[in-house]
Structures are given as structure tokens and as C-alpha cells.
Amino acid sequence: MKREAISSLLARRAFLRKIGRAATCAGAIAATGAAGALGVTKKVAAKSESTSRRGSFPTKDYDWTKRQWAFGVDANKCIGCLRCVEACKRENDVPGDAHHFNTWVERYVYLEGDKRARVDSHHDPVNIAASGSEREYRFANRYQDAKVEKAFFVPKLCNQCTHPPCVQVCPTGATYKAVDGVVLIDQKYCIGCQYCVQACPYGARWFNARKGVSQKCYWCYHRITKGLQPACVEACPVGARIFGDRNDPQSPISLFIRNNRVQVLRPETGNAPNVFYVGIDKEVS
Amino acid sequence: MPKHIVRLIILLVASAAIALIAKWFFTVESFYEYGHYRADSVPEIAAQEAVYKTARYCQSCHSERHAQWSANNHKSVTCETCHGAAQGHPEKGKLPIPADTVKLCTLCHEAMPGRPGTQPQIQVAQHSGGQQCKVCHNPHAPKIAAAAVRVTGDAAAGRQRAAACASCHGAEGISPNDTWPNLAGQSAAYLARILAAYKSGDQKDVVMTPLAQPLSDGDIRNLAAYYASLTCRTVPSTTRIGDAATGKALAKNCASCHGDTGIASNPAWPHLAGQKVGYLVNVLKAFRGGLRKDPMMAAVVRGLSDADIENLAAYYAAQSCQPVTEARKTP
Numbered sequence: 244m245k246r247e248a249i250s251s252l253l254a255r256r257a258f259l260r261k262i263g264r265a266a267t268c269a270g271a272i273a274a275t276g277a278a279g280a281l282g283v284t285k286k287v288a289a290k291s292e293s294t295s296r297r298g299s300f301p302t303k304d305y306d307w308t309k310r311q312w313a314f315g316v317d318a319n320k321c322i323g324c325l326r327c328v329e330a331c332k333r334e335n336d337v338p339g340d341a342h343h344f345n346t347w348v349e350r351y352v353y354l355e356g357d358k359r360a361r362v363d364s365h366h367d368p369v370n371i372a373a374s375g376s377e378r379e380y381r382f383a384n385r386y387q388d389a390k391v392e393k394a395f396f397v398p399k400l401c402n403q404c405t406h407p408p409c410v411q412v413c414p415t416g417a418t419y420k421a422v423d424g425v426v427l428i429d430q431k432y433c434i435g436c437q438y439c440v441q442a443c444p445y446g447a448r449w450f451n452a453r454k455g456v457s458q459k460c461y462w463c464y465h466r467i468t469k470g471l472q473p474a475c476v477e478a479c480p481v482g483a484r485i486f487g488d489r490n491d492p493q494s495p496i497s498l499f500i501r502n503n504r505v506q507v508l509r510p511e512t513g514n515a516p517n518v519f520y521v522g523i524d525k526e527v528s
Numbered sequence: 529m530p531k532h533i534v535r536l537i538i539l540l541v542a543s544a545a546i547a548l549i550a551k552w553f554f555t556v557e558s559f560y561e562y563g564h565y566r567a568d569s570v571p572e573i574a575a576q577e578a579v580y581k582t583a584r585y586c587q588s589c590h591s592e593r594h595a596q597w598s599a600n601n602h603k604s605v606t607c608e609t610c611h612g613a614a615q616g617h618p619e620k621g622k623l624p625i626p627a628d629t630v631k632l633c634t635l636c637h638e639a640m641p642g643r644p645g646t647q648p649q650i651q652v653a654q655h656s657g658g659q660q661c662k663v664c665h666n667p668h669a670p671k672i673a674a675a676a677v678r679v680t681g682d683a684a685a686g687r688q689r690a691a692a693c694a695s696c697h698g699a700e701g702i703s704p705n706d707t708w709p710n711l712a713g714q715s716a717a718y719l720a721r722i723l724a725a726y727k728s729g730d731q732k733d734v735v736m737t738p739l740a741q742p743l744s745d746g747d748i749r750n751l752a753a754y755y756a757s758l759t760c761r762t763v764p765s766t767t768r769i770g771d772a773a774t775g776k777a778l779a780k781n782c783a784s785c786h787g788d789t790g791i792a793s794n795p796a797w798p799h800l801a802g803q804k805v806g807y808l809v810n811v812l813k814a815f816r817g818g819l820r821k822d823p824m825m826a827a828v829v830r831g832l833s834d835a836d837i838e839n840l841a842a843y844y845a846a847q848s849c850q851p852v853t854e855a856r857k858t859p
Contacts, residue, residue, distance in 0.1 A: 396643030
């Protein structure tokens with residue numbers, strides 16, 4: 244999609260949103276009048292008060308208004324060892340089989356004469372056979388005797404979009420964009436309708452049938468709010484994954500974005516992802 | 529106003545009121561606090577316990593290991609990448625020490641299209657012949673240390689000192705006897721290391737120990753430089769033992785240090801090509817029996833039978849000791 248088309252799309256969204264707000268306001272005024280006697284006003288007042296009632300949120304050591312998280316992927320460094328996938332699974336209690344994962348690594352291989360890349364990931368049957376188990380992750384050396392023109396690995400994860408389509412479609416408010424930029428899932432409010440799984444253009448979400456909820460990468464929110472790095476960043480032996488706070492100009496991610504020519508996946512969707520890539524081909528999306 | 533319209537209005541107002549009351553009743557306190565979601569869910573998510581504890585957590589008890597690891601090449605590979613997540617450790621038991629290091633190490637180090645050139649990679653089949661990586665490499669300090677690799681000495685001074693050695697090792701460093709090693713063309717760093725070991729008593733030999741003890745450090749350097757400067761020569765062995773072809777297959781396990789044909793890639797390790805059969809057999813047996821002490825060699829020879837040792841010796845003795853230029857160039 245061209246840039247003009249995106250901007251008109253965004254303008255239309257903004258206009259509809261305004262109309263929606265106006266209607267809500269009118270309704271609210273009417274409702275206040277009608278239900279004043281029931282003491283609803285008191286409750287509404289109490290709710291609007293509570294925003295300022297809390298000091299540091301969500302925890303006492305972590306204030307989400309001070310952070311703006313972002314993630315970087317340097318595909319030039321990735322060696323496809325899949326330690327990130329392993330770490331993520333353990334950290335976030337993801338089912339161990341090869342077909343459920345928050346993060347994954349894709350291998351792009353162009354053989355001589357091929358116009359399109361061959362893409363595989365750890366859940367490809369050949370790779371499962373090479374590791375010998377669905378619970379161990381390894382790339383098979385399947386192209387060692389082929390004439391490889393070009394090959395590279397691309398780690399993938401949730402892009403924590405600035406305009407997340409998954410949040411837009413959620414009917415219950417179970418998924419939302421946190422103030423610090425991470426898209427979170429409230430597992431108590433998720434009804435398992437899987438609209439969000441359909442809406443994500445990156446295939447980052449998956450359905451946990453055991454728990455009956457959607458799940459995805461959330462940049463290890465429980466770690467980053469404690470001052471730790473996400474598990475995949477911690478585990479990566481070559482520094483292909485970079486994480487940090489964009490509000491801090493000296494953070495690893497700010498330096499990464501400043502010192503490299505970065506790109507995002509599927510910019511044409513207007514989602515404005517917050518995972519920045521270096522060293523990938525146009526074919527990666 | 530007609531009655532049915534009034535009823536309709538009452539019904540609508542009542543439904544709206546019920547809807548509003550229901551919403552007020554069912555919406556939890558923190559919903560809408562920051563947006564169309566339950567604000568309390570954020571601290572709930574943030575409260576999960578971290579499973580991976582980072583290397584700093586490990587350091588508090590394993591400080592010695594941590595110091596070694598953090599000073600070496602694998603410092604970018606955190607403890608938990610190989611040993612698993614530390615949650616519950618030490619209360620709930622030990623963390624695993626990976627047993628199958630071939631499987632583990634090749635995850636990163638198997639030569640594979642797509643891996644960047646800066647990543648150290650091996651051809652798994654040729655590198656070790658299926659031997660476990662940790663036989664030669666310490667996972668916490670994986671680079672095999674090249675001890676003193678540069679030895680500078682005065683070859684001319686060494687020549688005079690070497691007169692005493694000639695009766696056994698030959699005037700030109702080519703031994704006349706199958707049980708004594710050729711020295712000509714051997715790497716100086718290796719010669720100096722072994723002589724120093726005889727001198728200090730770390731290595732013992734009935735003949736060599738008394739000869740090496742009076743040598744000064746300078747003498748050792750000069751002797752090493754002298755013998756290294758001589759041209760080696762492969763003398764066809766008179767002893768007929770072992771099968772070189774069988775030995776060649778076994779020698780794959782030795783190739784990463786001693787080279788494919790016995791020309792060592794690193795000056796700290798001896799060249800084996802063209803060496804005496806009897807000497808090689810004796811030395812390998814000495815390593816196996818613990819008479820000669822070297823942690824790496826001890827681990828490598830542990831599984832060798834007498835026949836294996838003879839085959840290996842036959843293979844190396846049959847190789848040309850003249851370094852092929854290509855062989856020297858490979859890193």
C-alpha cells in the first residue's frame with residue numbers, strides 16, 4: 244500500500260474514533276442524569292480519581308510511564324542455534340512441543356538458480372528429525388551439500404505494534420497496549436475467541452488449548468519490570484537480539500536504531516512495529 | 529401521547545437503566561483505569577517469577593567457575609544456556625551438566641550455510657571423529673591454550689651444547705635408533721617445554737632427567753632453536769608393526785591438534801610425521817599408563833588398545849615430515 248493510502252486510512256480511523264467519542268459523551272451525560280439517584284456518579288468520580296491515586300504503576304519499583312521499550316534483531320549475527328526458543332519456552336511455560344512458541348527463528352536459503360528463498364523453522368519435520376525430539380530445537384544441516392547462493396537466519400517475535408490490530412479486534416479488553424509499549428494479554432479476561440490470532444499479520448499469536456487463552460510474546464514483561472532482559476536476549480550467545488528503553492538515548496536499543504539502517508516487517512499495514520531489523524531481505528515479512 | 533408509545537419509552541429507559549446498572553455492577557474496579565482493560569492485570573503479569581536467573585545469580589556460589597567463564601571466549605554464552613534455567617536451584621537439586629557435548633556444542637558450531645563467517649564452525653565428522661568435545665575443550669574456557677609458542681634462542685650456541693645429545697638423537701637430530709625420537713625440525717616451543725619438564729622433574733626419564741637437570745633456561749632455548757632449525761628427514765623404519773591404513777582412520781581424532789598428516793597446527797604441540805615407530809608406541813603407552821602426564825593426551829589415549837597404538841604409530845611414522853605449504857597455512 245502506498246503511503247498516501249496509509250495516511251488516509253489513519254485519518255479515517257481518527258475521524259470515526261472522534262464520532263464514537265462524541266456519541267459516548269452524549270450517552271454518558273444522559274446516563275448520569277438518569278442514574279444520578281443510584282449513586283453511579285459517585286462511582287464514576289471514584290474511578291477517575293483512582294488514576295492519580297496510584298503512585299508508581301504497575302509495581303512499586305517500576306513506573307511504566309518512564310519507559311518506551313523496543314527490540315532489535317541483527318540477522319547478520321544470528322547463528323540459528325535456537326537457544327532463544329528454548330529459553331523462551333522455559334521462561335514462559337509454553338507447551339514443549341515444536342508447534343507452540345512465542346518466538347521462533349526462520350532460515351532463508353537461496354539455492355543457485357532459485358528465485359525464491361526456501362524457508363524453514365524449528366518445527367519443520369526435517370529439523371524435528373534432526374533434533375530427535377519435538378522438545379529439542381535444532382536446525383538440520385540439510386543444505387550442506389547443496390549449492391547455496393545465500394542463506395541467513397531471522398529471529399521473529401511479537402512486534403508490539405504501535406497500532407496493534409490484535410488489540411483492535413479483542414471483544415473483551417483482554418489484550419491491550421500498555422503505557423510502556425508492550426501489548427499484554429489479561430488471561431482472566433480472555434475468552435479464547437482467537438480473533439486476535441486471526442488479526443495478527445505476523446503470526447505472532449497462538450492459542451493455548453490447555454488454558455483456553457491466546458498467548459504471545461510479551462517481551463518477558465515480568466522480567467523487564469524487574470530490571471532484567473527478556474529471556475531470549477539473555478540466552479542469545481551472539482548478541483543478535485537487542486532490547487532496551489527508547490527513552491534512554493544510551494540504551495542498547497537506542498544505539499542500535501541510531502547506528503544501523505533498520506527496517507520493520509510489513510510497514511504497509513500501518514501497524515508501526517517496534518521490533519527493528521537489520522540484515523534481512525525484502526522477502527522476509 | 530398514545531399509550532403504546534409511552535410504554536415503549538418506559539421500556540427503553542428501563543432497559544438502558546438495567547444495562548447501566550449491570551455494567552456498573554459487573555465491571556471491576558480497575559477496568560478503564562488506564563484504558564479499555566483491567567489495570568490490575570498489569571501487576572499480575574509483572575509479578576510472575578523469573579525462571580532464568582542470569583549469571584550473576586550463579587556467581588554468588590560458583591564464583592571460581594564464573595571467573596574462569598567470564599574471562600574467556602564463551603562469556604557471551606550464559607550459564608543457563610547450557611545448564612538450563614536456575615529457578616529452584618539449589619533448593620530443588622542440581623542443574624544438569626550436559627553429557628552429550630557433541631550434540632550441545634554443534635548447535636552453534638556445526639558448519640552450516642547461513643551462519644556468519646565470524647562464528648567458529650567445524651565440520652563435525654572431520655573435526656573429532658565423534659569424540660566428545662569436552663575431551664579437548666573446557667566448555668568454560670574453550671580455546672585451547674597455546675602455551676609459550678614463540679621460543680627464541682641462539683641456534684649456534686645450541687649446536688655446541690647438542691654435542692652431548694648426538695649419541696642418541698643423531699648428529700643432525702635424526703636418531704639412529706627406533707626407540708629414541710628424531711628432533712630435527714621439531715617445533716621449538718614443544719622442545720623447550722619438554723626439556724623444561726625434564727629439568728623440573730614434571731617429566732621423568734632415566735636418561736633424560738640427569739642430562740636435562742644441569743641445563744640453564746638459556747641452554748634449553750638454544751637447544752630448542754638449534755634442533756628446530758635442522759631439516760627433518762623421514763627414515764624408512766626398520767620395525768614393521770601396525771597397519772598405517774587402519775591408523776589413518778584413528779588419526780582423525782588427533783588431527784585437530786597434530787594435523788591431518790602429523791604436522792601440528794600449533795607450535796605448542798609436537799609434529800608427529802616421520803617420527804620413529806617405536807618411540808611413538810612407547811610414548812602413547814606412557815600416556816595411557818600415566819607415566820607421562822598430560823591431561824589432554826591422557827583423555828585421548830584412554831580408550832586405545834595396543835593394536836590401535838601400533839596402527840597410529842605406523843601411520844604417523846609413514847608420513848612425510850616435510851611440511852606441505854598448504855598444510856602450514858591452514859589456521
